Amino acid sequence: MDIPEEKLLWMYRTMVTTRKLYETMYEMYRHGSSLGNFVAGEGEEAIPAAICANLRREDSYKPNFRQTSCLFAKEGYELADIFSGNLFDAERGYLGFSLALGEDVGVYTGFALAAQMRGTDQVCVCTFGEGTASKGSIHEAMVTAAAWKLPIVFVLQNNQYCGGTRYSKVYRFDDLADRARGYGIPGRSVDGNDVMATYAVVREFVERARTGGGPGLIVAETYRLSPYFERAPGEIVIEGYRPEGELEEARGNDPIPRFRKTLSELGLLTDEDVERIDREVEDEIARAMSDGRQRPRVDYDQYIQYAVAEL
Amino acid sequence: MDIPEEKLLWMYRTMVTTRKLYETMYEMYRHGSSLGNFVAGEGEEAIPAAICANLRREDSYKPNFRQTSCLFAKEGYELADIFSGNLFDAERGYLGFSLALGEDVGVYTGFALAAQMRGTDQVCVCTFGEGTASKGSIHEAMVTAAAWKLPIVFVLQNNQYCGGTRYSKVYRFDDLADRARGYGIPGRSVDGNDVMATYAVVREFVERARTGGGPGLIVAETYRLSPYFERAPGEIVIEGYRPEGELEEARGNDPIPRFRKTLSELGLLTDEDVERIDREVEDEIARAMSDGRQRPRVDYDQYIQYAVAEL
Amino acid sequence: MAANPKPKVRMLDCGEAINAAFREEMRRDERVVMWGEDVITMESPTAGADLCTRGLFEEFGGDRIRDTPVVEAAIIETAIGAALAGLRPIAHVMTGGFQMGCFDPIFARLGTAYQEWKHPGTLPVVVMASVLGGAAKGADHALSPEALFMHSPGLKVVMPSTAYDTKGLLKTAIRDDFPVMFYTHREVMIREEKEAIPDEEYLIPFGQADVKRNGEDVTIVTWSGMVLRALAAAEELAGEGIAAEVVDLRTLVPMDVDTIVTSVRKTGALLIVHEAMKRAGAAGEVAMRVAEAAPDVVRTLKAPIRRLAAKNVALPTSLRIERRLVPQVGDIVQAAQDLVQESM
Amino acid sequence: MAANPKPKVRMLDCGEAINAAFREEMRRDERVVMWGEDVITMESPTAGADLCTRGLFEEFGGDRIRDTPVVEAAIIETAIGAALAGLRPIAHVMTGGFQMGCFDPIFARLGTAYQEWKHPGTLPVVVMASVLGGAAKGADHALSPEALFMHSPGLKVVMPSTAYDTKGLLKTAIRDDFPVMFYTHREVMIREEKEAIPDEEYLIPFGQADVKRNGEDVTIVTWSGMVLRALAAAEELAGEGIAAEVVDLRTLVPMDVDTIVTSVRKTGALLIVHEAMKRAGAAGEVAMRVAEAAPDVVRTLKAPIRRLAAKNVALPTSLRIERRLVPQVGDIVQAAQDLVQESM
Ligand SMILES: Cc1ncc(C[n+]2csc(CCOP(=O)(O)OP(=O)(O)O)c2C)c(N)n1
Ligand SMILES: Cc1ncc(C[n+]2csc(CCOP(=O)(O)OP(=O)(O)O)c2C)c(N)n1
């Protein structure tokens, strides 16, 4: 597939920004900023970049829960939003996510249903982990999307780990994309650390959904470099569940250096570009942070007004 | 496959008994016996017969909810039990069913888990409809059974209807057995109105489960001749959802006459046998009814003792 | 001024009243859509509520009314997503008992998450189901789940007892910008007697209890199917010289505590009756609300607030047993008599 | 008779106490088994309750303790099936909030169906989860769901507030022949202070509240994490001359109404405090039970029974907001003062 040069560079920059966002947010977390539990998706940056490169402002996108911050890359959002304390905005297609895993997939399916009922050409891309994929509510959402041929693309992001449990310990087969057959919808596995390959598959599935061809399931194979979640200082960390050497080996397949290499081989990226982009992105994040943090926060009085049946 | 002659005749007799049980119970229902809502599984008798022919007393079996009465055919049960008001008996492998569809499949999976934990060679066969197969809890049960290679065989009984909704309106594919691939377990479709073919598949799957080979999914294709459920006299019945002529055509594929024909072609069943079996079964049912109804019923005082946390 | 012409009425049963409410609201606002199992094919969105959807498919088409697979969680979750995207879905889940199987979508997504997400906009979803009490259908069909959903911050809970109230409250529910749990009751749905329903549009606001019978000796607060039994009990009590006032709450959230307090101020005795199991049932909430709103009234009660509800036991599939577990007319009579006696 | 030797004790935190209880019961009865997400790999059966399962896999092997996929419904349902088949499973579901996603299996199967099925035998299942209150983790992690499960006929509900009680009650739960919902609380789990736990085995029976502090002026009834706050409040109140009695219910079902009544008979004032949302929360049940058990005591109260609970709002992910929604030590002090004042 021919991917335009700007798209390629945009995806590279997006991946770099995503990685640096994790680093920034982790620093904020370590220094006591109240971000709640901190989760990050290091090593999985290619997938949101490939998705966002295919979406429009009016489309809907749910990143995997550990990649919420990558929403900045979705048209309609900007970096400062990430630091603003609230990303939720149905207008820009982000309907939040469920801390109870899996219960959000049906909600996004409802967005796709509304698009179909109204005859718009909006599309929804909804991501979840291979651990979450076992939840019953996801099965129901996929049955429903298939039954009505809804414009939704499910992206199962298989980063090999659900908490401390390795994927291959739970599942008895090679290809999770086989799940799609059970719903009568197209399914495809892709190397989720290869952003160009992922882009191509997402493009195909999104276009099909946009033109009335119904839902599909993409399984993006990747690896979770980040821990399960960052504990608060002093809390116990158990990370001994990874086989010796596995993490180091996975770092060798980090999608960012991999893509950097491809781009430089294609003559699209020089060492100076790399450094420049790094610097620019760092500046952007610093500016976005100070902008975002200045935006007004929802306070107690506003909070208790929202969606309360009876105080 | 060579099926011993007695097995064949046993299955025939079982199918006839199942059908006549429906008729008897429907009469009781029409005359105001308090059986609750009345559901029947006419046209689907081959499947429980093929299953029970492969099970032992200590195995577990959940028939589809509209075929609970076919439990008489499971080793350990007898006809009189059907009229006794309570079939539940974990010892004989029947753990009840859930009126909320689907929530029982995980319970039966737990039976299989206990068998595995204890190292027995018990097997569980758990049946549900193609409508019920969309429920999330079934997905979770199948993921779990696959993950642990539990000795359970799921039988998806596709009778083409879920309430008034035709299967082909909801699902976008030909073969529900493809679902099995999504769990990494063996799957197989079979003509569920062909009792011999069904017997062979059940046998293979049950033996595999019994010898540590893990779970499987059988899709038994059949047709629901019975209405969704029998309404109480005076209640509204809407049965207009079947395409013209479909019901009549399906009657032409009734598994009982079909098997009768096969058996007579094989020289195993004469017209006299047919009549004799009909008469014998009717007598048995009559006796079982009077025996069963004489058994003591759980009364209020006993009822409120069972599993109550605090009265 | 012209003489006020007598408003036209038609005699409808509850199913017909629901059908009229659906039709009127779907005509009025094209964002109103609905789905559920067999809502088209069987015209039966909630078990026991047959024909409620008759003719809607023909009039509004297969985009606005849809049959779903057996996917209760997805029925609710898609309603949430569609509502966030600007539609106004009515999501059907057949029975209150089946709502246990999509509890997270209702309690935690619909009723909780969008506040947690600081969603400043609307979330117009009506969840409809039937409570199939009185016919020994077991807990999955007969459960009356109001106490559970009252405990979710964002859910309103509506449980009418007449066809008239059902129509007016359902129209209000459909126009509400936030989630509403709406329950019909089998015994209300199957009443032979039709009711006079005005042709002219009317809405009944939430949070207004209705005094279904006046009396001076004891206040009976109840809702849904139990209103019918309470009224029958009041009739019997009248024969014995006890004048019971029957307050039909109609909506549990929001709760019209004022009407209860006014009644209790008059009668001096409060009996709360519900069909659901007693332990952690809604009676405790009613009692606390009265105590909080009017400590003076509670202080001068002659006997403590009393509740009558189902025993702490699973709903059975035997009518014989169900009748001894769930309050019957005779039980209400007895409880009211006891309370009046004690108050003297 | 030999002199009674001083019983040996060890200083344990709550996680260690749970670990000891698991180990003792699994040694005692090989039918005791457990599963849940990451119970082996992360040694963390309930979020926030780390290391509770340390060493169990090594001692008892992969048949008796298992990591599951993310399948909360199947975790409960398989526990039911295995229990019916003769095992005694402990099913872990991480948090009370995640139990919304397996509500039917808990409420309707475990707590209801097997009575409906007239199952005359036992159903020994313990469901364990953590309530992660006090850290702005939002409803899915922080929900305290006791009111919901108290409303299921067959469920006992246990919510201890100390390591000592946790161990004794957990052992009782594992030996109970019927379903038990067992909740640890984050604030109890993370207490720095260790407690003296006897080496010798002890069990604490269900249905026995514990008076954690004596007082004459006002009774505070509470449970789980709120006991810690109530005790801190009682300390402050003492400074102002108010002697609060703190009754830790420990088990909500069965409920020790006698201990409450005895206390209230003495103090004449009852404040019920809970962490869960007020509307349809468990306070109403406590109040009704007291009124039913001791109408005379209620009649002579100087002020109506009072409750203090979280506002009727979704649990937020902001600590700033959470602190204004959920009762804090200062709120309990204030409520107790008000009540005492009003009673005078
Ligand atoms: C219903 C539910 N169960 C359990 C959890 C606890 N939990 C949080 S993250 C996580 C792992 C999810 O794994 P996966 O879906 O593969 O996503 P990943 O962490 O790999 O991105 C679990 C089990 C939860 N949040 N919700
Ligand atoms: C959770 C739940 N949703 C809906 C129903 C109502 N209901 C009862 S039977 C039935 C049809 C089930 O279809 P299928 O599973 O194909 O079984 P069949 O009736 O064909 O034997 C439905 C929807 C129910 N009992 N439980």
Ligand SMILES: [Mg+2]
């Ligand atoms: Mg993962």
Ligand SMILES: [Mg+2]
């Ligand atoms: Mg079917």
